[in-house]
Amino acid sequence: MVINSQQQRVIDELDRNILLLASAGTGKTNTLAYRVAHIIDSGRAEAQNILCMTFTNKAANEMKSRIQTLVGNAAKAVEISTFHSFCFYILQQEGKRDESLYTDVTIFDEEDCKELYMSLKPAQMRDMNFANLISTVKEHRSIYGFYSGNVLVDYENTIQRLRRDRERNIEKLFYHFNNLNSDALSDFWVHGHEWMTAYDENLQHVHGVDFTDLICGVHRLFQEPDVRERWRSRYQYIAVDEMQDTGILEYKVMEMLWAGNHVLLCGDYFQTIYEWRGSDPFRLLADFTRDFDPLKIIFYENYRSNRTLFTMAFDTLTTMFPELVGSVYDEMPRSHSASDGEPVLVKACRTEYNEAKYIYDAICALPKDRSIGVLVRDNRKAQRLSEQFNRFNGDKPESERREFMIIDEYKFFRRQEIKDIMAYFKLLMNPNDAVSAKRIIKRYVAGIGEARIRDIESSNNRQVGLKLTDFMDMPIFESEPYAKLVTGLEHDEVVVYDVESTGTDTMQDRIIQIAAIRMDKQGNALETFERFINPSISVGDSQAVHGFSDDYLQKHGESPVAVLEDFKKFSKNRVIVGHNVNYDISILSHELARHNLGEPQFKAVYDTLDIFRRFYPHLENHKLGFLSSYFPINHTPTHNAMDDIIATGQLLLYAVRENIVPTTTARMVAINQYKSAFTSIASQMATLRRKMHTEKPTQLLAYIMNQMGVLEYYKSHGEMAKVEYIRQLYRIMESLDKEYEGSTGLARLNHILQLAALTAGEPQRQGQDRIPIITVHQSKGSEFDYVFLSGMNQGVFPSLMALKEGNEDEEKRLFYVAVTRAKQELVITYTQEAQRGKQSEPSAFLNYLPKDSQLVEWRS
Structure with a gap:
């Protein structure tokens, strides 16, 4: 890549904050990749101290690929993700420390x-x-x-x-x-x-969060100075792309990471098309300029479009926003291309049928190896075009047809059959996910209808501590859910425990302390276990949480193998209890596996956080400190491991006495009522849960398809076309196996779930040979050799709603995004008649196009 002078300034400037204004096609992604490589090569920061945030997975993957090309494996340590992915990572990591979060939380x-x-x-x-x-x-x-x-x-x-x-x-x-x-x-x-x-x-x-919770949850966490500082200090260089799509709350979250770090904020005023979601780039950039004193750099050279397309787009932009363009650009932007290209064609068509036929014939005349995009303002137009194109295809020999996809197909992870398969994986990672359980039951489990599901989820069953997901695993059919807990207390076999660690990543961090008590049914400690481990790695900023320094652990810590072996003996065949215990179990399991010590040998595991959320769902919150003050247990936790364990034990006894034992009979009656309907699926899910610890996600998918009846379901319903999409999912999983080689099957499963959840609303290009019919909003970040912009009628683009509410400026920016997607040719069409023969007016936006015939050609 040839680096121009402005790009080189961005690459070289490592001391000041930067405000980079870069429009579509100006080489921004390559420049950011070279900048990251320069930071690492110059020794200014380690790869793990660099954070790059984008707003689409496509952009994140492109940046990862380019950085890896430049710096090799070191790129894997650079944190490159979408803003929502980054927030989810923080919520997962903080799940142990913040009891309002579950460590097995999933995105809905x-x-x-x-x-x-x-x-x-x-x-x-x-x-x-x-x-x-x-x-x-x-x-x-x-x-x-x-x-x-x-x-x-x-x-x-x-x-x-x-x-x-x-x-x-x-x-x-x-x-x-x-x-x-x-x-x-x-x-x-x-x-x-x-x-x-x-x-x-x-x-x-259901242990879930929605998309808004990802941002709000991190904003809430960052109100705590120690949490905020823990994350701020991780990074030295932070780059944020597509800043014009940033909402006020998103900016507030990112801003808390910036103090004392080197920040690059990048975007384009004129591609602001999400004001309706709360983005306000003019205000946010003014705040950034005031608070962080950035160096302002503008990219003037466009590398995407030929000269005709670029000149047309910039002239159109200048006509729409003359004052703003003049205030942003100090000199005229230019196209790097040596090719002039064809003028933009604006075609008037009598009806929607004529418009669809014109576009279809024009596409058929193009070589099949060219990338083509059909852009529309809304999904209804996309659907009508798709229906027409399918009819036209029916009149052609199969070899001459063109395959299209509309937006719902373009969003791969939103497809019904893909969401159904992902429901199995979500339920594996989050056994409380009732939404996924219902998807599986309704689609693939015979004999359980809506009425039975409503009955199971009735308030009566909730009051006795039962949930639908309890019936999706075998233990509930082997004994009453709390029988092992009650019996364990009777026989002095209950162990309440807690761990402290170097961090909150259960796969990477290390245990530094294990504290536990074996208690009797009055809550007395019969036996105590408290040992420290020298983890052989630094505790880092986790010292602020647990208070144990590297020096302390070197003096008082024992070898991991000795402590883990002794705790395994201490806890063998005993009932384990903790508050938000999933984290403690997970990190213990990983530590045992790391030292080849097998698996924990617990008789059963119970979580007091889960118990109190089941029986007291409407409490103000369910943190250990609040529960200890709300219920009469006469013990206050102090965040010291032993104190917290005693409080947890006292709460457990209260719940057993007041809630669990009094409802035992009613619970057993309900379980016996539904047992026969769920036995088969519960047995299959139990097998799947055993497999997930040792097998790859691709192997789990094969088991789901072949052994759990999913393939047979589609065969019997005549829907084998859907199986082809599931095969595409298998291929995606195969590529993830390669990308995350060396990580556990659980880690890979977590990656595929994140990919599915966080790209649910984003196009996934599955099947590059199919031509997308997509909205302009969905085309953001994409480029095509040939673009057909259809439906440029007043009241369609701009939309009636935008005209009614005075949002015409945002529609203008959306129009600018549309005309900058093409690299070689752009065709714009509109109709003279609306549906039912009414007269239809061309969009007023067409008046902003240049009058120069060398740039724009008009045809009737």
């Missing part, structure tokens, strides 16, 4: 979340609007800083303030077919905090 996409909010949504309110309402309230709770610890009160205060500050914005969400649902709106102002709290409880019940 917008479709999964419907299952959790449908009972709360007012009738006649659109699903999308209710989801936006939830997101808005959550975000503003964080923006307003309402973190009292009482979620119900926090949401009530948030909604009251929203009514003062943003009443009109909230009101818009309650319109249905241009009619305001005033009753639902009034109900929201009075009871909305109860809706929000109930929805959060539903998420907690």
Whole structure:
């Protein structure tokens, strides 16, 4: 790659913060990759101290690939991820320290979340609007800083303030077919905090977070100075791409990592197309300029489009935003291409049928090896074009047809059959995921219908501590769920334990302390185990949490093998209890495996966090400190391991006495009622759980398909076409096996789940030979040799809603994004007749195109 002078400035400047303004096709990704390589090669920072955040997985993968080409394996240590992925990583890592989080937490996409909010949504309110309402309230709770610890009160205060500050914005969400649902709106102002709290409880019940929780959760965590400093000090160089898509809350989260570090903020004012989601680049860049004194660098050279396309796009932009363009650019941007290319073609078509036929014939005339994109303003237009193209294909020999995909196919991980398969994996990693359990039951398990599921999830069964997911594993059919706990207390076999470690990554970090007591049924400690381990690695910033220094552990710590062997003997065939115990079990299992000491030999494991959330779901929170003050246990935890263990033991005894024993009979009656229906799937899931510790995700997928009846299901339903998409999933998993070679099967499973969750709303190019018909929003970050921009009619693009609400500037920027996707040729079409023969006007945006015939050609 030839580096121009402005790109070289970005690569070389390692002392000052940088504000980089780089429009589409200006070589930004390559430049950032070279900059990272220079940071590492010059010794300014280690690879693990560099953080690069993007807003799409596609951009993150491109950057990873380019950095790896430049610096080799060192690139693997650079943290390169989307903003949401980074936030999820933080939540997972902090799960041990913050008891409001589960360590087996999973992400629920917008479709999964419907299952959790449908009972709360007012009738006649659109699903999308209710989801936006939830997101808005959550975000503003964080923006307003309402973190009292009482979620119900926090949401009530948030909604009251929203009514003062943003009443009109909230009101818009309650319109249905241009009619305001005033009753639902009034109900929201009075009871909305109860809706929000109930929805959060539903998420907690399944150990889940939604997309908004990823950002809000990290923002809440970062209110704690020690947590914020722990993450801020990890990095020295931070780059944030696509800053124009950053919302206010996202900026607030990132800003807390920047102090004292070297920051590069990169983006393009004119590609701001998410103001409706809360992005406000002009305000945020003003804040960044004021607070971080950056060096401003502008990329003027475009490497994507030929000269005709580039000149057309920039002239159009200048006509739409003359003052802003003049204030941003000190000199005229230019195309690096030596080719002029064909003028942009604007084609008037009489009807939608004629428009579709024109585009289809033009595509068929192009070579099959060229990349082609069909862009539209909304999904309805995409669907109509797809239907027409399929009809035209039917008139051609198979060898001459062109294959298309619409947006729902383009989003691979949103496909029904893929989500169904991923449900098995999600349930493996998060056994409390009732949404995934329902997907599996409804699709592949005979004899269990909606009525039975509702019955199982009734309040009566919840009051006795039962959940739907309990029936998806064998232990519930082998004995009463709490029988081993009650018997263990009777026979003095209960061990309450806790660990401290060098960090919160159960696969990489090391245990430094194991503390445990064996207790009797009165809560007395019959036997104590407290040992320190010299981990042979530095405790780093985790010392601020547990208080043990490297020096202390060198003096008092024993060898890991000696302590682990002794604890394995201490805990053998005993009932293990902890508060948020999944982390402790996971890191212990990894430590034992690391030293070839086998697996823990527990009789059973119980989590007091899970127990109290089951029996007391509506408490203010379920942290150990709160529970210890709320219930009469006469012991206060201090974050000292032994103190916390004693408090946990006292809480356990309270729950056994007040909740578990009194409900035993009712629980057994319910279990026996549903036993026969679930035995087969529970047995299969138990086998799958055993396999997940030793086998690759591809092997698990093969077992699900062949042994759990999924392949047979699609054969019997005549849906073998769906199996081909599952084969594509298998190929994705194979590539991940190579990418994460050396990591455990569980780690790879975690990666595939993150990929699925965090790309649910992002296009995945499965099948490069199929031509996408996608919205302009979805085309962001993509480029094609040939682009067909269809439906350029007034009221379509710009949309009627944008015109009605005065959001025309955002529509103009969206138009600019559309005309900058093409590298070689761009065709724009509009219709003269709308559906049902009404006259249709061309988009007013076409008037912004240059009048120069060498740049734009108009045809009727």
